[in-house]
Amino acid sequence: MASFVRLTLTEARLFLREPMSVVLGVVFPAGLLLMLGAIPILRTPAEQFDGQRFVDLFAPSALVLGIGVVALQHIPNVIAGYREQGILRRLSTTPVHPGKLLLAQLLVALAAVVVSAGLLISAAWLVLDVPPPQHLLGFTVAWLVGFGAVLAIGTLIAAVAPSQRTATGVSTLVYLVAMFAGGVFLPRFLMPKPLAQLGEITPPGVQALLDAWGGRAPALLPLGIMAVIAVAAAAMAAKLFRWE
Amino acid sequence: MSTIEVRNLHKRYGATVAVDDVSFTVEAGEIFGILGPNGAGKTTTVECVAGLRVPDRGEIRVLGLDPRHDRAALRQRVGVQLQESRLPERLRVGEAIALYRSFYPQPADGDQLLEMLGLTDKRRSRYRDLSGGQKQRLSIALALIGRPTVAVLDELTTGLDPQARRETWELVERVRDSGVTIILVTHFMDEAERLCDRVAVIDTGRVVALDTPAGLIARAGGQQRIRFRPATDLDEQLLTALPEVTEVRRSGSQVVVIGTGNVLHAVTATLARHHIVAHDLRIEQTSLDDAFVTLTGHQPEH
Numbered sequence: 001m002a003s004f005v006r007l008t009l010t011e012a013r014l015f016l017r018e019p020m021s022v023v024l025g026v027v028f029p030a031g032l033l034l035m036l037g038a039i040p041i042l043r044t045p046a047e048q049f050d051g052q053r054f055v056d057l058f059a060p061s062a063l064v065l066g067i068g069v070v071a072l073q074h075i076p077n078v079i080a081g082y083r084e085q086g087i088l089r090r091l092s093t094t095p096v097h098p099g100k101l102l103l104a105q106l107l108v109a110l111a112a113v114v115v116s117a118g119l120l121i122s123a124a125w126l127v128l129d130v131p132p133p134q135h136l137l138g139f140t141v142a143w144l145v146g147f148g149a150v151l152a153i154g155t156l157i158a159a160v161a162p163s164q165r166t167a168t169g170v171s172t173l174v175y176l177v178a179m180f181a182g183g184v185f186l187p188r189f190l191m192p193k194p195l196a197q198l199g200e201i202t203p204p205g206v207q208a209l210l211d212a213w214g215g216r217a218p219a220l221l222p223l224g225i226m227a228v229i230a231v232a233a234a235a236m237a238a239k240l241f242r243w244e
Numbered sequence: 245m246s247t248i249e250v251r252n253l254h255k256r257y258g259a260t261v262a263v264d265d266v267s268f269t270v271e272a273g274e275i276f277g278i279l280g281p282n283g284a285g286k287t288t289t290v291e292c293v294a295g296l297r298v299p300d301r302g303e304i305r306v307l308g309l310d311p312r313h314d315r316a317a318l319r320q321r322v323g324v325q326l327q328e329s330r331l332p333e334r335l336r337v338g339e340a341i342a343l344y345r346s347f348y349p350q351p352a353d354g355d356q357l358l359e360m361l362g363l364t365d366k367r368r369s370r371y372r373d374l375s376g377g378q379k380q381r382l383s384i385a386l387a388l389i390g391r392p393t394v395a396v397l398d399e400l401t402t403g404l405d406p407q408a409r410r411e412t413w414e415l416v417e418r419v420r421d422s423g424v425t426i427i428l429v430t431h432f433m434d435e436a437e438r439l440c441d442r443v444a445v446i447d448t449g450r451v452v453a454l455d456t457p458a459g460l461i462a463r464a465g466g467q468q469r470i471r472f473r474p475a476t477d478l479d480e481q482l483l484t485a486l487p488e489v490t491e492v493r494r495s496g497s498q499v500v501v502i503g504t505g506n507v508l509h510a511v512t513a514t515l516a517r518h519h520i521v522a523h524d525l526r527i528e529q530t531s532l533d534d535a536f537v538t539l540t541g542h543q544p545e546h
Contacts, residue, residue, distance in 0.1 A: 006346040010339060017334040086329030093294060093324035094347045094390070095316065 003096050008104040015108050018074065025069035026116045029062040030123040037128040049189065055128045057189060059120070060209035063143075064182035066116035067204050070109050071150040072157075072175040073168075079105060079158035080167030089244050098243060106151065113147055134215030138208070142218045146204025149226045150178060152233035153203065159237040182206040201225045245308060247272045247394060247425045248293060253302035255288050262288040264449030266302075275416065275426045277440030277457075279433070281542050285449040286429045287327060290396050293427065294324045307393055320348065323392035325383045327399040327429075333372040337363055337382055340371065341389065348390035357385050361415065377408030381415065388419060395419065398429040413438055433532040447540040460535045468529050470501040470511055472522035482518060486510045498524075 016022060033055060037043045042054035049057060079102065082088050088098040124130035133139035154171060161167035179185060181202035188196045188206070200207040200222045208218035208226075248270035255263040263285040270276040278286045291297040293304055295311030295318050304311050309318050331340055341358065345351040358364045361381040366374060374382065380400065387395055397416065401409040416439055420426055430436055436443050437457045445453040445460065453460055467490070478499060480492045488507040493500040501511055508527055515522050536542070 003346040006343055010335070010343050013339070014332050014334055082332075085331075086326060087331060089296070090324075090326055090329040090331075090386075092296060093319065093322075093326065093387075094344065095319045096347045 004100050004104065007096070007100055008107055011101070011104045011108045012111065015074075015112060021070065021074040021112070025066050025074060026112055026119065028069075029066040029116055030119040032065065033059060033062045033120060033124055034127055037124075043128055053130075054187070055124065056130055056214075057210070058183070058187060059124050059130050060206050060213055061183040061187070062120055062124075063117055063209060064146075064204055064206050065179065065184045066120065067113050067147050067150055068175050068178050068182070068184070070112050070116070071147065071154040072171050072178060074112075075105065075109055075151065075154040076158040076161070076167040076171035077164065079155065080161050080164040083158075083242065083244065084164045086244075092243065102155075102241075106155070109151060110147075117143065133213045135212040135217055138217045139212035142205060142208035142212050142223060145223050145226050145230060146209065149203035149205075149230040149233065152230045152237060156233045156237040156240070159241040162242075178202060178204070203229055245305075246270060247274075247307060248276075248427065249303070249305040250289070250293065251303045253289060253292060253299050253304065255285075255292060255297065255299050261449055263292070263299075266444075266446065266449070266451055268444045268451060268454055270425060270427060272425050273420065273423065274441045275420050275428055275439050277436040277443035278427065278429045278446060279431065279436045279440075279443050279536070280446035281431060281540065284446045286431075286446055287398055289446065290398055290427055290429050294322060294396050295319070296324075320390060321393045323387035323390055323395045323424075325387040325395070325397045325400065327402070329383070330379075331371045331382070333370065335371050336367070337369055337371070337374070338367040340382065340386065341367075344386045344389045350391060352389050352391050354389070357388060360418065361385050362411070375408070377404050377411065380404060380408070380412060384412075384415065384419075388424070392424060394425045394427070396427045396429075400428065400430065401432065401435060409435070433536060437532045445536065445539050447542070453539045457532055460539070461530050461532060463535065463539070467502055467504055468507050468527060470503070470508060470525070470527050471498055472525040473497050474499060474515075475521035475523060478515075478520055482514055483511060486514060 036058060037055045045051055045053050082101065088101065091098040091101055121132050125132050153174060157171045157174065158167050161170060181198040182204065183191070183199055183206055188199050199205070200219070203226050205222055205226050208223055211218045246269040250269070251267050253263050253266040266285065266289050268276070278289060280286050288297065292299045293306060293311065295315050298312055306318060307321055311318050337358070341354040345354055355364070358367060361384065363378060363381055363385065366378060371379065371382070384397065384400075387397065400416070401412050404412060413435065416426060416428065428435075428439060440457060442454065442456055443460060444451050453463065455463065483489050483492050483501055486503070486507075488505050488510040489501055489503040491502040493502070501507065503510070512522070
């Protein structure tokens with residue numbers, strides 16, 4: 001147990017030394033929303049935004065951005081790198097199973113997105129008057145299921161990628177799809193309907209986050225689909241994981 | 245009971261036979277070398293010993309444990325330094341030591357270990373800022389941190405400069421002197437000759453010779469070559485008559501005497517008796533290099 005705590009703290013420290021992951025994954029989502037909120041037209045209710053403000057609608061997308069950076073950029077890159085550099089193998093010569101290192105990584109990723117979400121929600125609330133998520137239970141469940149699904153996908157990519165380069169390449173592609181569906185690049189209300197609907201079931205499920213943030217219970221079917229994706233990807237990652 | 249026993253080890257990857265048939269024993273307190281060209285099956289052999297790979301056939305006992313079934317107990321008592329295994333780039337030396345110490349119930353003193361490895365002033369350095377030799381020493385430190393009874397060191401000095409290699413060798417000797425049995429995998433002849441009590445020469449998955457370095461050299465002929473420039477005219481008959489001498493050649497003003505056993509003494513005594521001064525006397529011994537070529541038919545890699 002002491003070794004697992006030490007392992008997790010060490011991985012947390014290493015995470016904090018990755019400027020890209022810390023800046024893009026933890027700080028940038030809040031920063032981006034604040035920057036957009038600095039533009040007056042984006043923080044006033046407008047007809048083309050359904051009578052809402054742009055920042056209200058975009059906040060969940062900023063959340064998705066942080067989740068994506070951590071789960072689909074940082075995790076595959078680090079885990080595939082640990083395999084490629086023989087770090088997992090080295091650990092397998094000690095009494096500690098390398099699986100514990102992976103578990104420590106996932107815990108650190110969870111902590112990172114929790115902080116990222118906390119920063120974003122408080123910045124939005126305190127600076128831009130975006131009320132915090134109104135349907136708290138729905139929001140927590142949607143967030144956990146959505147993050148679980150992308151994290152499982154990121155881990156699956158790391159599990160089977162033959163090299164760190166491949167892992168980074170594939171995960172970047174998946175990241176771009178997830179970010180597009182999450183309305184990070186193009187706000188979803190500007191998308192044609194079929195494209196906007198992508199955001200309902202594509203992990204991490206921006207629509208459920210948006211609904212719950214605004215106070216509506218998220219639809220169960222998309223959440224169920226994402227939960228299945230999460231479990232299936234996690235099971236495959238565990239089964240197919242290449243230790244060397 | 246020997247510290248390590250390997251009997252008829254066989255391991256293949258798909259259609260490729262990595263280890264065909266390897267047997268050896270290692271006694272407590274030895275530095276045992278596994279020498280051979282790249283792809284000979286050295287690393288696979290020690291990976292099976294360390295319990296990192298499961299052999300297809302054969303039996304292995306390490307400290308009486310079966311690496312396949314007693315993995316947990318084995319990992320407590322065997323320290324392994326792997327070829328090409330790195331640490332996270334941004335991990336500091338002191339953090340790596342603290343982390344690996346937490347893996348073992350009764351770890352070695354981290355400060356003492358760093359001191360012994362000459363890394364004390366590198367405690368705050370990131371892994372990526374260490375030199376090749378420092379990385380290698382840290383890797384050895386991590387292999388020793390659980391106070392192992394057996395240490396497996398694979399390709400310890402590959403990629404190090406001559407100074408760092410010598411320092412690493414001294415370190416390995418100190419580790420052995422502290423009571424650790426060591427298996428050393430290498431493809432460097434000078435390393436095996438300098439460090440190992442006994443050496444198994446492995447080629448294409450088989451042990452082709454197992455002996456002390458001196459024994460291996462003797463097997464390859466154990467010839468010595470003496471070169472000198474006689475100050476006065478020398479009658480070759482004087483030397484060819486000696487039982488230790490097998491051949492006398494001339495090359496310009498130089499005389500080359502080839503012989504075995506105590507040939508140097510025989511030649512110098514004869515020269516002294518006839519008041520012949522030998523200028524520029526040099527002696528060349530068969531090296532492990534020559535022995536390796538004789539045993540495997542390959543040139544060693546450098």
